[in-house]
Amino acid sequence: MNPLELRGPEFLLLYALLAAAAIPAGYLLRRVAKGAGVSDLSVRAPLSAPEIAYLRGGVGAVAEATLATLLRRGTIAVDDTGERLVLASPAGGIASTSSLESEFLASLEPGASWPAGDMRDGVAAVAIRLAEPLERQGLAFSAEEQRSLGLVFCLPMLAVLVLGLAKIAVGLSRGRPVSILVVVCIATAMATVAMFRHRPIVTAAGRDALRRARVQNEALRETASRRTANLSPDDVALAAALFGLGAVADPSLQTLQRQLQPRRREADSGSSSSHSSGSSSSCGSSSGSSCGSSSGSSCGSGCGGGGGCGGCGG
Amino acid sequence: MSGSRLGLGIGWRPELALLCERRADLGFVEITVENFPEGTALPRSLRQLQERGVAVIPHGISLSLGGAEPVDQARIDRLAWMAERCAAPVASEHIAFVRAGGTEIGHLTPIPRTRASVEAVVANVRRVRETLGVPLALENIAALFEWPDAEMDESEFVRTILDESGALLLVDVSNLHANARNLGADTAALIAGLPLERIAYCHVGGGAERDGLYMDTHTDPVPPAAIALLRQLSAVARPPGAMLERDGNFPPDADTNRELDAIRDALEGHESVA
Numbered sequence: 001m002n003p004l005e006l007r008g009p010e011f012l013l014l015y016a017l018l019a020a021a022a023i024p025a026g027y028l029l030r031r032v033a034k035g036a037g038v039s040d041l042s043v044r045a046p047l048s049a050p051e052i053a054y055l056r057g058g059v060g061a062v063a064e065a066t067l068a069t070l071l072r073r074g075t076i077a078v079d080d081t082g083e084r085l086v087l088a089s090p091a092g093g094i095a096s097t098s099s100l101e102s103e104f105l106a107s108l109e110p111g112a113s114w115p116a117g118d119m120r121d122g123v124a125a126v127a128i129r130l131a132e133p134l135e136r137q138g139l140a141f142s143a144e145e146q147r148s149l150g151l152v153f154c155l156p157m158l159a160v161l162v163l164g165l166a167k168i169a170v171g172l173s174r175g176r177p178v179s180i181l182v183v184v185c186i187a188t189a190m191a192t193v194a195m196f197r198h199r200p201i202v203t204a205a206g207r208d209a210l211r212r213a214r215v216q217n218e219a220l221r222e223t224a225s226r227r228t229a230n231l232s233p234d235d236v237a238l239a240a241a242l243f244g245l246g247a248v249a250d251p252s253l254q255t256l257q258r259q260l261q262p263r264r265r266e267a268d269s270g271s272s273s274s275h276s277s278g279s280s281s282s283c284g285s286s287s288g289s290s291c292g293s294s295s296g297s298s299c300g301s302g303c304g305g306g307g308g309c310g311g312c313g314g
Numbered sequence: 315m316s317g318s319r320l321g322l323g324i325g326w327r328p329e330l331a332l333l334c335e336r337r338a339d340l341g342f343v344e345i346t347v348e349n350f351p352e353g354t355a356l357p358r359s360l361r362q363l364q365e366r367g368v369a370v371i372p373h374g375i376s377l378s379l380g381g382a383e384p385v386d387q388a389r390i391d392r393l394a395w396m397a398e399r400c401a402a403p404v405a406s407e408h409i410a411f412v413r414a415g416g417t418e419i420g421h422l423t424p425i426p427r428t429r430a431s432v433e434a435v436v437a438n439v440r441r442v443r444e445t446l447g448v449p450l451a452l453e454n455i456a457a458l459f460e461w462p463d464a465e466m467d468e469s470e471f472v473r474t475i476l477d478e479s480g481a482l483l484l485v486d487v488s489n490l491h492a493n494a495r496n497l498g499a500d501t502a503a504l505i506a507g508l509p510l511e512r513i514a515y516c517h518v519g520g521g522a523e524r525d526g527l528y529m530d531t532h533t534d535p536v537p538p539a540a541i542a543l544l545r546q547l548s549a550v551a552r553p554p555g556a557m558l559e560r561d562g563n564f565p566p567d568a569d570t571n572r573e574l575d576a577i578r579d580a581l582e583g584h585e586s587v588a
Binding site for chain 1 (some may be wrong): 328329330331332333334335357358359362375408410422453455456486489530564565566567
């Protein structure tokens with residue numbers, strides 16, 4: 001059966017089915033292309049918080065974790081408007097920071113202020129250099145590998161698109177109406193481009209390393225999600241790196257969480273374009289317990305006697 | 315002595331999970347049964363503590379063992395389920411009632427020290443023990459008042475209940491301290507009269523004075539008097555374990571660790587340097 005000889009409605013039905021199948025086929029092909037990614041994690045040095053953040057969500061996640069650390073350390077602060085970030089610590093206070101932080105801080109103009117998004121882009125521009133050592137360790141894909149994987153992912157959809165274009169040519173040669181198929185092919189082309197740009201940045205070994213680090217730091221997640229007053233800046237950095245800004249219950253991070261929340265969600269998906277957010281930086285140049293629960297529990301927090309009502313008793 | 319050595323412990327709360335993980339000398343943690351939804355898995359960080367040998371003890375607050383009504387079987391089942399899930403060496407509850415006639419009181423409320431109360435508690439404890447697969451320890455509570463016409467003193471009351479029910483003893487030294495402050499109880503006499511050979515472990519919690527009364531809040535620092543009582547108790551009984559109860563207003567970990575150090579030293583019979 002030659003699909004190009006099918007009648008219009010029948011061809012459109014076949015085309016729709018093939019397009020729907022192209023997505024799982026793309027995933028399958030990409031999985032095969034990515035390989036098992038098995039590596040010996042035992043011989044690696046422990047990953048730093050920025051490296052872990054990169055594995056979770058690329059340079060965007062690195063930037064968020066870094067800004068959380070700098071805020072917690074008091075190196076940067078939220079200005080009086082509550083909407084912009086400023087360099088707060090004197091130069092001496094920067095000495096103890098990592099090279100990544102130092103490089104970013106050196107790009108900041110003292111006295112200026114920036115929206116959190118701009119600061120994030122500034123850190124991301126510096127953080128891009130984290131990729132190379134992770135790629136060497138087999139934890140992250142290089143830019144070339146990402147492009148190849150994007151191509152593999154979109155190949156089935158591209159084949160469907162070629163079939164549609166061929167049918168348009170056949171239809172035009174026979175003087176048949178092709179307007180519906182043209183619209184469908186435009187949609188298919190857009191889907192193909194989207195699939196091409198949907199590139200994984202982390203290898204299977206990288207995902208495994210992240211999973212292990214999360215398991216090892218489960219107690220940190222429990223505590224950081226409830227109270228952070230007692231956590232060190234390094235604890236906050238690791239919690240933000242592993243679990244994202246939203247998992248850190250720190251009032252001083254509210255501005256970051258509010259302004260970066262949409263992009264955080266994207267980063268948390270773990271398959272965003274890795275380097276896109278680090279392509280430009282605008283930093284450095286901008287101016288601008290109650291008692292009596294019905295369950296019978298005598299104290300909600302577990303003390304057993306109504307801690308909020310004059311003592312626990314238990 | 316009533317069982318295996320537990321050592322130093324703390325009431326596990328998510329806010330203290332990291333501290334628990336970093337505290338290498340913890341022998342056990344206590345969890346409040348009612349804080350864990352039925353049927354859910356234990357938090358992973360708790361399971362990780364178990365994997366390194368830290369015992370997990372379920373502590374109930376809603377059985378109302380001192381109530382005149384039989385204990386709700388569903389609540390017993392829940393405590394037993396949690397004890398099994400935790401592979402706990404012991405479970406614990408209070409000598410108190412928290413509801414009557416279907417009304418929740420919202421407090422662990424003292425019961426009259428009468429023969430009738432003993433029989434009610436013993437009957438309830440026996441019901442619990444029929445289902446519970448591990449020993450049950452009963453805790454003395456802090457009271458802001460005493461019922462009139464007591465037929466026995468506190469130590470005799472507790473001893474009789476334990477003797478007749480077969481339960482173990484959970485000594486809350488902070489509650490002893492609170493009762494001494496608020497009711498004029500003689501802690502030395504009480505300790506001397508308690509069945510110390512049945513101690514499963516001890517509680518040490520913080521408190522504060524409000525409106526002329528000492529409140530066992532679990533949200534304030536541990537009073538030195540409570541540590542002194544634990545040391546006094548350890549000198550005559552060597553309890554298998556002792557733990558800190560902290561339920562809110564969490565201080566810096568350094569402060570919590572100092573309190574834990576003091577409890578450990580008192581348990582081991584040393585003078586704390588904190």
